[in-house]
Amino acid sequence: MTDTATYAKGLEGVVAGESVICRIDGLNGRLYYLGYPIEELARYSTFEETTYLLLYGELPTADELAEFTRRMRASRDLSEPVLDMIRSFPKVDHPMELLQSVVAYLSGYVEHRIQHSLTCNCRDTLHQVVQISSVVAAWQRFHEGKEYVNPRQDLSHGANFLYMLRGQEPEESEGRIMDTALVLHAEHGFNASTFTARVVASTGSTCYCSISAAIGALYGFLHGGANERVMQAVDEIGSKERVKDFLDNELERAHKIMGMGHRIYKAKDPRAIVMEGFLEELSEKKHDFRYLEILKELERDFRSRMEEKGKPLYPNVDFYSGAVYRLLGIPAILFTPIFAMARASGWLAHILEQRVDNRLYRPSSLYTGAPERHYPPIESR
Ligand SMILES: CC(C)(COP(=O)(O)OP(=O)(O)OC[C@H]1O[C@@H](n2cnc3c(N)ncnc32)[C@H](O)[C@@H]1OP(=O)(O)O)[C@@H](O)C(=O)NCCC(=O)NCCS
Numbered sequence: 001m002t003d004t005a006t007y008a009k010g011l012e013g014v015v016a017g018e019s020v021i022c023r024i025d026g027l028n029g030r031l032y033y034l035g036y037p038i039e040e041l042a043r044y045s046t047f048e049e050t051t052y053l054l055l056y057g058e059l060p061t062a063d064e065l066a067e068f069t070r071r072m073r074a075s076r077d078l079s080e081p082v083l084d085m086i087r088s089f090p091k092v093d094h095p096m097e098l099l100q101s102v103v104a105y106l107s108g109y110v111e112h113r114i115q116h117s118l119t120c121n122c123r124d125t126l127h128q129v130v131q132i133s134s135v136v137a138a139w140q141r142f143h144e145g146k147e148y149v150n151p152r153q154d155l156s157h158g159a160n161f162l163y164m165l166r167g168q169e170p171e172e173s174e175g176r177i178m179d180t181a182l183v184l185h186a187e188h189g190f191n192a193s194t195f196t197a198r199v200v201a202s203t204g205s206t207c208y209c210s211i212s213a214a215i216g217a218l219y220g221f222l223h224g225g226a227n228e229r230v231m232q233a234v235d236e237i238g239s240k241e242r243v244k245d246f247l248d249n250e251l252e253r254a255h256k257i258m259g260m261g262h263r264i265y266k267a268k269d270p271r272a273i274v275m276e277g278f279l280e281e282l283s284e285k286k287h288d289f290r291y292l293e294i295l296k297e298l299e300r301d302f303r304s305r306m307e308e309k310g311k312p313l314y315p316n317v318d319f320y321s322g323a324v325y326r327l328l329g330i331p332a333i334l335f336t337p338i339f340a341m342a343r344a345s346g347w348l349a350h351i352l353e354q355r356v357d358n359r360l361y362r363p364s365s366l367y368t369g370a371p372e373r374h375y376p377p378i379e380s381r
Helices: 038-044 047-056 062-074 079-087 096-108 127-143 157-166 172-185 194-203 207-217 226-237 241-252 268-287 289-307 317-328 332-356
Strands: 022-025 028-032
Touching: 022 226, 028 038, 028 268, 038 157, 038 172, 038 268, 047 062, 047 172, 047 332, 062 096, 062 127, 062 172, 079 096, 096 127, 096 207, 096 332, 127 172, 127 207, 127 332, 157 172, 172 268, 194 207, 194 289, 194 332, 207 241, 207 332, 226 241, 226 289, 226 317, 226 332, 241 289, 268 289, 268 317, 317 332
Parallel strands: none
Antiparallel strands: 022 028
């Protein structure tokens, strides 16, 4: 470390690069992809169109979207060797470990890079972005002892995922909600997994290796996975009348309440607001208000206690998403893989952006080890 360098643990507050892809206004709870507010994308766009926006920087015309959608959908099916790999993956391992390996493995099946250069055709093939969802669905099917379901090209990305998972076409509203959940998770600035993808890309590595590394970063419990733990809490609480006792207990033991608070948002996460609406819609449709009632009461009570303490804290995207996925019939073990399915398009956008004006990431560290010392012969140690 040089005399002028400063040390920031976890790189907190360090600006590590320039990007045009995502803007987060944490104070006001606003999120934009390429300048478009997330609420508008959630309402009007699709995962395929949002992927185009992230990768090309502009919304497509109708012809461009039709061609791009056709290309994405044509890449959905998995080849036999990839299906064999999923089938033979140890049953006890987490699907995130499979995803990390399979993305690197997928690269063997496409001509994707020009040797010794930063150029590739991944924006055209979209192979890894599209196939992650097929891999997740196939893993779940095999896990349940069922057969692989061939993808359909007439369904949106989200609806096709549910179809491949269930073997039955989802209702229109379920497909729309799943697809919009992917839009909401597609991008979020320089978080740990995206930064990992950019670091690997900065070495001149392939998109596949960069995305595989990002999946490894997302697997860690400090990044993905809070929605799974929110649902554990909901199950433990059981009914809205028991929320107060739960909070008394957890806060007395200084436990964090999952799905609450955010490093950047100091207002309600705009994605949580959209997810809450989906939970209301699904609860009505399925005549099942258990999760909605518990979560609403948990939010109300927790926020009022925190406000009293002068620590305003708000729900993040994970607070309502687990309940939405559960009402779509998705098991909790797939929550983080679904996050990866969506974020793959943001990762690819960042990898391509990194390459445009690349500089190898190489920070310094603050040395706190031994001073110079000399090698002793083994018999004297
Ligand atoms: C996301 C998270 C790590 C952000 O942490 P952070 O940046 O340290 O949060 P802040 O600095 O704003 O925290 C301010 C205070 O609120 C408390 N706090 C933050 N989140 C809390 C939570 N979920 N439950 C209870 N207290 C919380 C902190 O302990 C801190 O208290 P203190 O001032 O007495 O030390 C944290 O909110 C958290 O662990 N949330 C739960 C996990 C989660 O939902 N993760 C998904 C994130 S998308």
